[in-house]
Amino acid sequence: MxxxxxxxxxxxxxxxxxxxxxxxxxxxxxTNNTITIGSQGSDLNIWEHIAKSSQAKKLGLKIKTKEITDGAQLNTATSQGQVDVNAFQSWSYYEAYNKQNPKGKLAALGTTYLEPLGIYSKKYKSVKDIPDGTTIAIANNPANTSRGLLLLQAAGLITLKKGFNALSNTNDIEANPKDLKFKEIDDTTSPRVLNDVPVVLISNTVALEGGLHVLTDSIYHEKVDQSTKDNVNILATAAKNKNNANYQKLVKLYHNKEIQAYIKKKYYGTKIEVNKPLTYLENK
Known part of the structure; x- marks a missing residue:
């Protein structure tokens, strides 16, 4: 017994x-089947919605989100594997990061959207009305400073030097026929600055938070064309993961019709979908 x-x-x-x-x-x-997406701001909100969506379930994707508000830290976390994929940066920001971090390079998975940068004014109704000597407020962070100057060039207000890039600034202005003055500001405060400065460049996220709509309230804004392709946002991952099939499914998921309908409604059409192959961004 x-x-x-x-x-x-x-x-x-x-x-x-x-x-x-x-x-x-x-x-x-x-745990290994769950994709951690690092993001910030409105992009984080979008991926929180996508993570809970029936469209994600249909693709067999388990997604969780992680908020990291500093772009460089978010890219580093992605490179080191604390985050699988990130959703926050433009193509130009991504390229600049890779140049500065050759040992921790990222790989782009696909395009998502263009969020237009706009020129705003309470005083002038058109860029043609801006007189000589006008002060223009631009962002004091490198990525948005260069982007703003490119927008001013597209609007016909200035000409930039050859070789102008994502890290360039006002020192790289070739011609300034209107003798415009530039005031660098914290771009998160830009809607309030409109009361003090006649012309202000405002990113779309900040504009929305300030009650402004780039497509209707700006006097000039970016369009989806070859001149703005460097400002198209992307999904990125560590270089070693660029062929991960599940990560690549995230691009398809983002461009799902129902997901796009949600984004369009929530952000009033200001996140303009860009569903193009990476070659669109890579070709110079």
Whole structure:
């Protein structure tokens, strides 16, 4: 009888061990199947919605989001694997990051949208009305400074030097026929600055938060064309993961019709969908 009890106890312990090992493997597998998307601001809100959507479930994708508000830190976290994919940056920001971090390069997965930068004014109704000597407020961070100057060039107000890039600034202005003055500001305060400065460049996210709509309230804004392709936002991952099939599905998921309808309604059509191959951005 005693031997029988010992055999029973041994059998139960053995089966319990198998069950625990199996559960451990299962839990690990579930963790590995979850894609962590790092983001910030409105992009974070979009991916929180996508993570819960039926469209994600249909593609068999388990998504969780992680907020990191500093762009460089978010890219580093992606490169090091703390984040699988990130959704926040433009193509030009991505290229500049890769140049500065050759040992921790990222790879683009696909395009998402263009969020137009706009020129706003309470004083003038058109860029043609801007007189000589006018002060224009532009962002004091490198990525948005260069983007703003490119927009002013597109509007016919200035000419930039050859080789102007994402890290360029007002020192790289070739011609300024109207003798415009530039005031660098924290771009998160730009809607308030409209009361003090006659012309202000405002990013779309900040404009929306300030009650402004870039497509109707700006006197000039970016369009989706070759001149703005460097400002198209992308999904990015660590270079070693660029061929990950599930990560690539995220691009398809973002451009799903129902997901796009949600984004258009929530952000009033200001996140303009750009569904193009990466070659569109890569070709210079």
């Amino acid at each position: 005693r031997k029988g009890k010992e055999l029973l106890i041994t059998t139960v312990l053995f089966l319990s061990l198998i069950l625990l090992v199996g559960c451990g493997k299962s839990a690990k597998a579930n």
